[in-house]
Amino acid sequence: xxxxEEAVQLQYQNACVQQGNCTKPFMFDISRIFTCCLPGLPxxxxxxxxxxxxxxxVSNNPVIKELQNQPVRIVLIEGDLTExxxxxxxxxxxxxxxxxxxxxxxxxxxxxxxxxHVLQVLIQFKVNLVLVQGNVSERLIEKCINSKRLVIGSVNxxxxxxxxxxxxxxxxxxxxxxxxxxxxxxxxxxxxxSSPLDVVDRNNRxxxxxxxxxxxxxTAVLTNPVTAQMQTKExxxxxxxxxxxxxxxxEKVFLGGGAVEFLCLSCLQILAEQSLKKxxxxxxxxxxxxxxxxxxxxxxxxxxxxxxxxxxxxxxxxTLLYNTANYSSEFEASTYIQHHLQNATDSGFPSSYILNEYxxxxxxxxxxxxxxxxxxxxxxxxxxxPKIEAWRRALDLVLLVLQTDSEIITGxxxxxxxxxxxxxxxxx
Numbered sequence: 510x511x512x513x514e515e516a517v518q519l520q521y522q523n524a525c526v527q528q529g530n531c532t533k534p535f536m537f538d539i540s541r542i543f544t545c546c547l548p549g550l551p552x553x554x555x556x557x558x559x560x561x562x563x564x565x566x567v568s569n570n571p572v573i574k575e576l577q578n579q580p581v582r583i584v585l586i587e588g589d590l591t592e593x594x595x596x597x598x599x600x601x602x603x604x605x606x607x608x609x610x611x612x613x614x615x616x617x618x619x620x621x622x623x624x625x626h627v628l629q630v631l632i633q634f635k636v637n638l639v640l641v642q643g644n645v646s647e648r649l650i651e652k653c654i655n656s657k658r659l660v661i662g663s664v665n666x667x668x669x670x671x672x673x674x675x676x677x678x679x680x681x682x683x684x685x686x687x688x689x690x691x692x693x694x695x696x697x698x699x700x701x702x703s704s705p706l707d708v709v710d711r712n713n714r715x716x717x718x719x720x721x722x723x724x725x726x727x728t729a730v731l732t733n734p735v736t737a738q739m740q741t742k743e744x745x746x747x748x749x750x751x752x753x754x755x756x757x758x759x760e761k762v763f764l765g766g767g768a769v770e771f772l773c774l775s776c777l778q779i780l781a782e783q784s785l786k787k788x789x790x791x792x793x794x795x796x797x798x799x800x801x802x803x804x805x806x807x808x809x810x811x812x813x814x815x816x817x818x819x820x821x822x823x824x825x826x827x828t829l830l831y832n833t834a835n836y837s838s839e840f841e842a843s844t845y846i847q848h849h850l851q852n853a854t855d856s857g858f859p860s861s862y863i864l865n866e867y868x869x870x871x872x873x874x875x876x877x878x879x880x881x882x883x884x885x886x887x888x889x890x891x892x893x894x895p896k897i898e899a900w901r902r903a904l905d906l907v908l909l910v911l912q913t914d915s916e917i918i919t920g921x922x923x924x925x926x927x928x929x930x931x932x933x934x935x936x937x
Contacts, residue, residue, distance in 0.1 A: 510749040515557040550732035560720030562728040581637040583693040585680040589643035592623040675724035765889030775859040777819035784812035
């Protein structure tokens with residue numbers, strides 16, 4: 510999450526520079542955030558940088574040294590940069606056959622001629638950097654390395670668009686479409702670190718940085734000495750990134766650290782106690798159109814249903830607390846939760862009590878041994894939509910169980926109960 514926060518700060522700073530001020534609302538653009546994984550390097554090397562960081566073969570080392578002290582011209586290719594590539598929808602000419610004694614000789618000769626032609630185009634327009642969205646011919650890469658030109662394949666479409674906007678380039682499908690108006694200018698190519706040999710990964714690749722003035726790209730460099738853990742680390746990064754993205758997009762969050770779940774538990778417990786005290790309350794005022802058995806059973810079963818729902822919440826929180834905090838058993842964790850529940854009920858205002866405890870314990874209600882480390886713990890929040898969706902699915906399961914119970918009670922398998930009635934039964 511720290512890397513994600515730094516990435517957002519870089520985007521914000523770049524937006525301020527581009528707009529000239531920071532008065533306009535800032536929108537976190539997750540499509541302009543990228544990762545570059547470098548297995549085999551220490552964890553301390555992980556960082557966030559403006560621009561586009563990628564890995565290329567160590568054989569490109571002389572090319573990068575040649576280009577790093579000068580602005581280079583760039584060409585963007587949308588598809589593959591191979592001799593046989595044709596765009597989607599291309600129809601090959603029918604009824605044409607080529608007969609030669611050696612087909613392999615013909616193919617080699619054809620690719621060699623094509624690679625020479627591509628190189629001549631690049632030389633003509635003084636292009637030293639080519640970004641390709643698809644695959645690149647190995648023979649062409651070798652020729653470009655010999656002529657001090659860098660070709661990078663499998664580039665993300667958002668990266669291509671960002672360089673098109675910042676460098677003034679136009680994406681083309683074929684190298685034959687390149688003209689002066691399609692070529693971008695002012696791109697800087699350099700090593701990610703000043704000592705390139707220190708960042709060679711286990712696949713014999715080296716990290717390089719591409720950037721230009723005004724480009725809206727941020728790359729998070731993820732490193733790990735254990736290659737097998739690399740994918741897990743990248744997944745964690747994107748999980749944090751999307752959580753922050755949706756939180757900023759919705760402009761609302763829940764208090765985290767178990768605060769919202771505790772509030773739900775305290776509310777359910779209060780409802781259950783109120784239902785017991787008002788067991789003889791008239792049901793018709795709540796459910797006007799319910800079936801007779803449901804209306805007559807409401808006052809009897811409503812406290813029981815609410816009680817078991819509250820027990821479910823407490824069981825969930827006890828397990829969560831046992832797994833993540835310093836408690837030797839779920840019973841001990843449950844006792845701790847019950848203590849807070851009683852305090853919240855006695856206060857008369859559970860929500861105010863929770864907010865007060867949340868602020869006092871720095872966003873973690875269920876932490877009893879962190880008073881000496883509060884300044885080191887960041888605030889915790891939960892994204893609203895995933896929480897509500899999870900609760901909605903849980904409620905659907907409760908409704909399904911009650912639907913099944915209704916069929917057992919009435920003795921009719923075809924009995925249908927409106928889900929809204931059951932929701933009212935639970936929460937009204």
